[in-house]
Amino acid sequence: MAQLVGQPKNIVREFIESQNLERMDVRVDNGKLVRAYPLSVAAIYLSALLRDGNLDRHPLGISRGKWHSLIKALCKKEPGRGTMPNPCFFTGDYRVEIAHSLRLQLEVNISMQILVLQSGEYHIEYREGLKRIQHNTNWLLNYSPKKARTLSSLKISQDIVECQVRMQEGFQSMYSLSIQDWLSLWEYFANQKNRYAIALLKACAKEGIDVLIKRAMVDS
Numbered sequence: 736m737a738q739l740v741g742q743p744k745n746i747v748r749e750f751i752e753s754q755n756l757e758r759m760d761v762r763v764d765n766g767k768l769v770r771a772y773p774l775s776v777a778a779i780y781l782s783a784l785l786r787d788g789n790l791d792r793h794p795l796g797i798s799r800g801k802w803h804s805l806i807k808a809l810c811k812k813e814p815g816r817g818t819m820p821n822p823c824f825f826t827g828d829y830r831v832e833i834a835h836s837l838r839l840q841l842e843v844n845i846s847m848q849i850l851v852l853q854s855g856e857y858h859i860e861y862r863e864g865l866k867r868i869q870h871n872t873n874w875l876l877n878y879s880p881k882k883a884r885t886l887s888s889l890k891i892s893q894d895i896v897e898c899q900v901r902m903q904e905g906f907q908s909m910y911s912l913s914i915q916d917w918l919s920l921w922e923y924f925a926n927q928k929n930r931y932a933i934a935l936l937k938a939c940a941k942e943g944i945d946v947l948i949k950r951a952m953v954d955s
Contacts, residue, residue, distance in 0.1 A: 736777050736780060740780075740789075740793070741793065750780060750783070751772065754779070754833055754853075755901075756772065756779065756906075757772065757773050757775070757905060758770055758776075759771055759772075759773075774809040775809065775810060775831065775899060775908070778809040778810050779832070779833060779899060781802060781806050781809075781831075782806055782830040782832060783853075785799060785803070785830070799828070803830065806829050806830060806831060807895070810831060819895075820861070820875060820910055821875060821876060821877060821878060821879055822878060823880045823883035824882065824883035824886045824893060825893055826893050827892065827893035827894035828894045830894065830895070830896055830897070831896075831897045831898075831899060832852045832854060832856075832896060832898050834850040834853065834858065834899065834901075834909075835850075835851055835900065836848055836851075836902075837849045837850075837851055837952060838951075839944075839947060840951070841935070841938035841939065841944075841947065842938045845938050847859065847867050848860065849948055849951075850898050850900060850909065850911050851952065852898065856913060857913070857944075858896060858912060858913055858914070859912060859914065860898070860909040860910065860911050861875045861909075861912065864921075867931065868921060868935060869929075870924065870931075875910075875912075885923070889919045890919065891912065891919060891920065896912070896913075897909070897910055898910075898911050914944060918936070918944075921935055921936050921939075922936060
């Protein structure tokens, strides 16, 4: 990975260790134990370099689009291990972010899981955002040109953001959208007379969801 991005090995190793990313000891053919990392770690590192502009002047002149294609290939799911976001709409950049989970209590009977990304952004996982309004949790995943047109009209981001979320044991992969995208989606469903979406938007509007998240982060 260091050779790929033209950086010293110790810089790459420091990043991995500072983020406490997944690692494993593997015994190779000669019997020696070596430290190895899953491909998702490379995807996380490349995403961080792209975000900070550290690959814009790569000696090989690789475009941002090709870097994102490589990140997507590194994260390619095995058959039966999950579905990709609706390919009719999600055609933008593919990035992988480290995130930690935060439970946000909006009302006595309304709570949700918020993903706080390393970059400081707040996101919500696909199924979580739809489950909060009692809607089909695969709505953003299923192949559908019609839904793609709806998402386009709402100006939802076409980027695919895969979050590697720290759990008690290891990491769990989740696709997510930003808070702003979710507010647009919930408004769309509220206009479709979804009473859960209406209640959720009212709860978010009382103090502002960003304010509530920051308060929950302080209290956690």
